[in-house]
Amino acid sequence: MSVLDGRNSAARVSEITVLRQPVVHPDRAVYGYAVRVVVLDGAGAPFPEHQVEHLIEAEYAKLDFAMLAGDRAILLRATNRLLTGDLATPTSPHGVVLELSPLLAQRADARLLVDAARERGARIALADYSGSSSQDELLPQVDLVKVDVARGPDRVSELVSRAHAAGATVIGERADNRERIRLGQQAGVDLLQGPMFQRHPETTGRDFSAGELQCLELMQLLSAESIDQAAVVRVVSSDPELAIRVLHLVNSSVYALRREIDSVHQAVVLVGPQQLAALAMASLIDARPTTVGALWATLTRALTCRSLTGEDAAYTVGLLSAVASQLGISTADLVSRTGVSSDVARALNEQTGPYGPTLAAVLAHEENDVEGVRATGLEPFDVAHAYLAAVPEALATATSLAVGSRS
Numbered sequence: 521m522s523v524l525d526g527r528n529s530a531a532r533v534s535e536i537t538v539l540r541q542p543v544v545h546p547d548r549a550v551y552g553y554a555v556r557v558v559v560l561d562g563a564g565a566p567f568p569e570h571q572v573e574h575l576i577e578a579e580y581a582k583l584d585f586a587m588l589a590g591d592r593a594i595l596l597r598a599t600n601r602l603l604t605g606d607l608a609t610p611t612s613p614h615g616v617v618l619e620l621s622p623l624l625a626q627r628a629d630a631r632l633l634v635d636a637a638r639e640r641g642a643r644i645a646l647a648d649y650s651g652s653s654s655q656d657e658l659l660p661q662v663d664l665v666k667v668d669v670a671r672g673p674d675r676v677s678e679l680v681s682r683a684h685a686a687g688a689t690v691i692g693e694r695a696d697n698r699e700r701i702r703l704g705q706q707a708g709v710d711l712l713q714g715p716m717f718q719r720h721p722e723t724t725g726r727d728f729s730a731g732e733l734q735c736l737e738l739m740q741l742l743s744a745e746s747i748d749q750a751a752v753v754r755v756v757s758s759d760p761e762l763a764i765r766v767l768h769l770v771n772s773s774v775y776a777l778r779r780e781i782d783s784v785h786q787a788v789v790l791v792g793p794q795q796l797a798a799l800a801m802a803s804l805i806d807a808r809p810t811t812v813g814a815l816w817a818t819l820t821r822a823l824t825c826r827s828l829t830g831e832d833a834a835y836t837v838g839l840l841s842a843v844a845s846q847l848g849i850s851t852a853d854l855v856s857r858t859g860v861s862s863d864v865a866r867a868l869n870e871q872t873g874p875y876g877p878t879l880a881a882v883l884a885h886e887e888n889d890v891e892g893v894r895a896t897g898l899e900p901f902d903v904a905h906a907y908l909a910a911v912p913e914a915l916a917t918a919t920s921l922a923v924g925s926r927s
Contacts, residue, residue: 533572534560535901536579538908539888540588542813543595543691543713550813551711552593552617555583556888564894570623573599577607585612587912590816593617595645595664598624603633609642617664619647626654634661645691651679659686666691666713669704677707684708696887715886716817717845728857734759735800740859742793742800743836749788752796757784765799765921766791774920794835795917798822801839802921805846816911816918818842823910824882825875828903834875836860837867841879844868882907 537558543551557579559572569576577599585594589612598618601607609616618637624630625646634644638661645664646655659665665683669676669692676692683690692704695714704712728736738755741748756762763784770787771780781787788796802815822838840858844851851868866873871880877896884892885903893900 532561533567533575534562534564535899536560536575537890537900537904538579538583539885539904540908540911541713541886541888542716542817543711544716544813545711546705548716548814550592552595552614553589554595554619554713555585555588556597558890560890560900564890566890569597569621570600573601577601580610583610584912585610585616587915588908589614590812590915592813593643595619597621597647600624600627603627603630603637605633605636605640609637609640615641615643617643617645619645619666620658620662621647622650622652622655625652625658630654630658631661634658646683646688648693649679649683651682656682659683659688662686662688664689664691664711666693667704667707667709668693669700669707669709670694673703673707676703680707680709715883716814717821717842717886731759731761732804733857734762735804736854736857738762738800739797739836739840740857742797743833743858743860743864745861747793753785753788756788756796759803761803762799765803766796769795769799769920772920774916794832797836797839798917799921801843802918804843812918812922814846815922816914818846819914819917820907820910821882821886823914824903824907825878827906827910828878828881828898829875831875833861833864834867834878837864837875837879838882840864841868841883 537560539556539558541554543554545551557576559567559575561567588594591614593615594612595617596610596619598620602609602618603624609618637644643663645666646658646662647666649655649665649667665688667676667679667690680690690709691711691713692709693713695701695704695712697718701712734755741752741755756766766784766787767781770790798819801818805814818839821842822835825838826832826835840854844854855865855868863873863875867875867879870876881893881896881898881903885907890900893903
């Protein structure tokens with residue numbers, strides 16, 4: 521009998537957390553987004569998925585997979601009913617990949633069910649591939665294989681080779697730091713799953729270009745307690761790309777204005793400080809329609825930080841932390857260049873002060889580190905809920921901002 525069978529046992533569930541991570545190519549272009557539902561008990565430990573499948577399926581029914589994945593595929597942990605077809609596979613405009621856990625792979629009818637699922641239009645991935653006999657029997661039938669890159673170089677290389685020999689594309693899971701990313705790449709994985717930005721990235725110590733300095737100057741102005749509107753207009757007007765981005769945004773369907781705005785000053789007033797900060801970040805990371813994933817992740821982090829604190833300064837913390845990682849710039853350099861407040865600086869450099877724990881919690885959530893979130897004093901459910909709620913707004917903004925390129 522399942523630990524959750526019956527009325528009383530269901531009360532043991534403490535919270536249900538939805539985790540979402542990008543699956544990216546080596547150049548960080550997004551292949552798809554992996555979504556997983558984790559059900560925690562009263563002590564904060566996760567229930568085995570097979571014991572809470574009905575709760576996982578109920579959570580799937582609430583999610584907007586098109587919004588969670590944008591124009592990319594969604595990777596979803598299968599349940600028994602999803603695999604057998606007794607429950608319809610959730611739809612997403614750009615396809616769904618059903619991930620088979622090792623337990624599902626052990627079903628006596630797994631091969632027949634995989635074939636049937638493929639006929640229904642689903643692609644299939646082997647999750648947590650360890651080279652078991654039941655998984656190896658399915659290798660010729662699956663599209664993707666997920667290998668934990670924390671297993672160690674020899675074991676990872678062996679598993680990747682076995683999957684490739686069967687014709688599968690390999691995803692390196694838990695690629696959440698540079699050592700694991702390198703290990704996965706050396707082993708020959710095709711894709712990486714982990715946070716879009718590493719928590720402790722390598723920094724280059726490079727010089728900033730003139731365009732980047734203007735973006736950082738704009739961030740400095742927007743971070744001031746009292747914003748100098750004339751100075752903001754001057755900086756935007758002096759940078760042709762920033763001016764184009766501001767005018768493009770204010771004349772887009774997002775604002776639905778009755779007439780076209782062709783004055784930079786008017787555009788700056790209408791767009792407002794938050795969107796201007798996002799525009800500056802879009803220019804810094806050279807966001808274009810074909811590379812919207814990084815900007816989407818940046819804005820999601822920023823919006824989540826603000827949602828959890830209720831403070832605009834936390835939005836700035838989220839923006840700058842993501843950009844520092846994306847560009848390989850130390851947070852100390854970014855703090856120096858932008859002249860942000862001491863509270864923002866402490867959050868970026870030390871993850872302390874009023875916004876530091878929130879940033880630390882969001883970073884842990886992006887790594888699917890439930891215990892890491894809890895260690896900050898925040899609840900995993902609250903962080904996950906705020907993060908998912910930020911995704912649609914971040915996508916809409918990122919799509920509007922991803923225009924042009926900085927040369």
